Amino acid sequence: MLVIQLAVVLCAAKAAGFACERWLRIPDVLGELGIGIVIGPYALGGWLNLFARPEAGAFPISPELYGIATVASIVLLYLAGLETDLSMFLRYSVAGILVGVGGVVASFALGLFGAVWFGLADSLGSPAALFLGVISTATSVGITVRVLSRRNRLHSPEGVTILGAAVIDDIIGIVLLAVVIGMARMAGGGQSVDWWRVVAIAGKAFGFWIVCTGLGLLLARRIGKFLEFFGSRETMATLSLGFALFLAGASERAGLALIIGAYVMGLSLSKVDCSDELRRRLEPVYHTFVGVFFCVLGMMVNLGELRSILLPGLLFSLFALFSKLFGCALPSLLAGFNWRGALRIGSGMLPRGEVTLIMAGVGLSMSLISQEIFGVAVMMTLICTVVAPLLMAGLFNDASGLRREPRAEKAVEPLALQLPNKEVAEFLARQIIEMFEQEECYVHQLTTGEPIFQVRKDRIAITVKREEDRVLLICSEQDREYARLMMIEALAGLSRIFDGLRKIENPSQLRGRLGMAAEIG
Amino acid sequence: MANQFLRDAIVPRHLRPELTATDKPGIIRELLDILEQAGTLPDRKAAEAAVVEREACMSTGLERGIAIPHGKTDTVERLLVAVGLKPEGVDFDAADGQPSRIFILTLSPASRSGPHIRFLAEVSRLLQDDTRREQLLAAATPEAMAAALA
Numbered sequence: 001m002l003v004i005q006l007a008v009v010l011c012a013a014k015a016a017g018f019a020c021e022r023w024l025r026i027p028d029v030l031g032e033l034g035i036g037i038v039i040g041p042y043a044l045g046g047w048l049n050l051f052a053r054p055e056a057g058a059f060p061i062s063p064e065l066y067g068i069a070t071v072a073s074i075v076l077l078y079l080a081g082l083e084t085d086l087s088m089f090l091r092y093s094v095a096g097i098l099v100g101v102g103g104v105v106a107s108f109a110l111g112l113f114g115a116v117w118f119g120l121a122d123s124l125g126s127p128a129a130l131f132l133g134v135i136s137t138a139t140s141v142g143i144t145v146r147v148l149s150r151r152n153r154l155h156s157p158e159g160v161t162i163l164g165a166a167v168i169d170d171i172i173g174i175v176l177l178a179v180v181i182g183m184a185r186m187a188g189g190g191q192s193v194d195w196w197r198v199v200a201i202a203g204k205a206f207g208f209w210i211v212c213t214g215l216g217l218l219l220a221r222r223i224g225k226f227l228e229f230f231g232s233r234e235t236m237a238t239l240s241l242g243f244a245l246f247l248a249g250a251s252e253r254a255g256l257a258l259i260i261g262a263y264v265m266g267l268s269l270s271k272v273d274c275s276d277e278l279r280r281r282l283e284p285v286y287h288t289f290v291g292v293f294f295c296v297l298g299m300m301v302n303l304g305e306l307r308s309i310l311l312p313g314l315l316f317s318l319f320a321l322f323s324k325l326f327g328c329a330l331p332s333l334l335a336g337f338n339w340r341g342a343l344r345i346g347s348g349m350l351p352r353g354e355v356t357l358i359m360a361g362v363g364l365s366m367s368l369i370s371q372e373i374f375g376v377a378v379m380m381t382l383i384c385t386v387v388a389p390l391l392m393a394g395l396f397n398d399a400s401g402l403r404r405e406p407r408a409e410k411a412v413e414p415l416a417l418q419l420p421n422k423e424v425a426e427f428l429a430r431q432i433i434e435m436f437e438q439e440e441c442y443v444h445q446l447t448t449g450e451p452i453f454q455v456r457k458d459r460i461a462i463t464v465k466r467e468e469d470r471v472l473l474i475c476s477e478q479d480r481e482y483a484r485l486m487m488i489e490a491l492a493g494l495s496r497i498f499d500g501l502r503k504i505e506n507p508s509q510l511r512g513r514l515g516m517a518a519e520i521g
Numbered sequence: 522m523a524n525q526f527l528r529d530a531i532v533p534r535h536l537r538p539e540l541t542a543t544d545k546p547g548i549i550r551e552l553l554d555i556l557e558q559a560g561t562l563p564d565r566k567a568a569e570a571a572v573v574e575r576e577a578c579m580s581t582g583l584e585r586g587i588a589i590p591h592g593k594t595d596t597v598e599r600l601l602v603a604v605g606l607k608p609e610g611v612d613f614d615a616a617d618g619q620p621s622r623i624f625i626l627t628l629s630p631a632s633r634s635g636p637h638i639r640f641l642a643e644v645s646r647l648l649q650d651d652t653r654r655e656q657l658l659a660a661a662t663p664e665a666m667a668a669a670l671a
Contacts, residue, residue: 438634457636481649482642485589489638492579499578 002064012039013291029143032291036298060300069296072289074262078244080145081266082279095335096164099328103349104137104172106327111136114319118312127184127368134180135359135377136320137173141166143351147389158401162348175205177359184368208254216268224272237281276444305375317380341401350388352381415473422469429466431490530602533663534559540605549590552626555603564596568628582615586622589641593631601628608658
């Protein structure tokens with residue numbers, strides 16, 4: 001049955017995502033989430049007996065399918081980490097911390113009060129209020145990454161700040177969850193809160209994060225060299241994914257979310273020479289399974305449960321949305337962004353997804369919250385996730401989000417070679433690429449059409465580009481001599497080919513021979 | 522990285538401060554002699570053919586008196602480097618029309634990948650520094666040449 005379920009989820013998610021992008025012009029992730037609700041066990045899937053209708057309070061997805069979705073979320077966050085521009089991440093890490101902490105404090109505090117104000121919890125210390133507070137804090141960076149990636153804004157100052165803040169947000173959120181579970185259990189058991197135990201839980205979670213990130217960055221080059229030792233690029237990519245899964249598992253054992261370990265692994269490897277290669281090799285895995293992940297999230301929604309608490313749930317969701325939006329936007333203003341940039345960051349921090357639902361699922365499975373409160377969590381997730389990509393689409397235009405533009409690095413004139421026509425330029429560009437590969441550099445194609453290639457090895461970064469009948473090599477002053485000699489060598493190779501061609505006195509004679517061979521064949 | 526390359530590939534017995542040849546083919550032959558006399562060149566004929574063939578395609582005389590004759594042949598197993606000096610200069614058909622005075626000859630395996638052009642680029646970049654270039658040209662012994670290139 002699992003195979004059929006997976007087939008349905010895979011096809012439905014892809015078709016819905018395609019329809020959203022192509023005809024509705026909205027992010028495909030919304031289609032994948034939406035179709036998940038439709039085919040889920042509480043709707044069509046339950047009626048058609050495709051998915052077993054869960055009993056009250058039970059987790060709605062089978063462990064097998066949920067396991068596949070979890071692996072997809074690890075791939076998603078691992079690739080997000082791998083795609084992160086580490087120097088940019090560090091440059092904006094202060095902003096990331098400010099935004100992450102601001103967002104968590106505002107959304108947790110307002111989530112607690114909101115739960116009481118809208119009648120969803122009896123008191124600020126009740127498990128329902130604590131859970132609604134903590135689930136308001138989490139950000140589903142996966143949805144944001146996907147939207148930003150599509151718009152080529154993942155490496156923008158706002159994009160990197162969002163990624164950094166989302167990591168901070170996840171860590172604090174998960175530590176808070178551990179603390180809230182402890183407090184809710186104590187409240188449920190009629191005990192007073194043991195603050196030492198609370199501090200111990202929080203310390204363990206933070207310790208894991210600090211140690212793993214530090215070690216990851218310190219050992220990144222060695223890990224990169226170890227992967228390169230295997231030579232085969234497929235083996236390198238598979239092994240790196242294995243490492244990501246391992247760290248994700250270790251992260252979970254330390255009481256953090258799986259995705260944190262995956263992201264840390266990706267971030268650590270983002271600076272190694274083969275990072276583009278790893279990403280390229282893992283992209284098919286990403287494209288296959290990420291749709292499954294978002295579709296499975298949608299399948300966890302029980303629309304029927306939401307009827308009784310529709311209004312308070314709706315009000316709470318909107319309240320949570322604004323608390324997160326402004327909770328993240330206001331600290332951004334202190335970190336060098338203007339209002340446009342601040343709102344972009346706020347909107348990017350809005351989507352709730354895997355972490356929110358995992359948190360709510362934990363509360364539900366431990367009977368610390370009711371099915372209704374789980375429903376509110378889902379409603380909030382859905383509203384924030386629907387609103388965020390639409391807001392981001394409107395806000396992420398070409399205008400700068402910074403108060404002051406960063407000082408540009410000294411521009412270096414590209415090395416340009418004008419050739420007789422487009423075909424010769426294309427041929428020479430290919431020769432140069434091939435030569436860089438022979439030099440054991442990693443070459444990554446950035447675009448199709450008039451292709452742009454990025455060459456990387458150790459500290460070398462050279463862009464090879466063809467523009468009509470010109471070949472351009474763009475690099476820093478440091479790499480200029482290397483780029484220049486490669487161009488000279490490619491020209492020497494071209495000259496050798498022309499000499500060879502000149503030796504063919506009569507091409508028609510060659511054609512004649514070809515004809516004879518064909519006739520014989 | 523240049524230092525790493527130099528440490529690995531440049532050895533004093535492959536360096537000669539006073540080349541005697543007065544033309545391009547003679548300089549190439551003399552540089553190959555250095556490798557042959559050091560016992561590191563397994564097939565002299567194939568090596569010379571590779572360097573001459575590359576030189577025929579396009580001159581390897583760069584600017585600032587530096588020339589980098591090189592060739593690819595599977596008769597060598599790793600990157601081989603010979604460096605020779607001719608302070609008076611020899612016409613090597615250089616890009617700036619000036620006589621060449623520092624010659625760095627390299628041979629690399631044809632069917633094995635490796636950072637061979639990168640090596641030449643690193644040495645060429647290193648010698649763009651006027652002081653270092655003059656220091657190398659003033660070297661009277663292979664050891665002094667190695668020190669100037671380190």
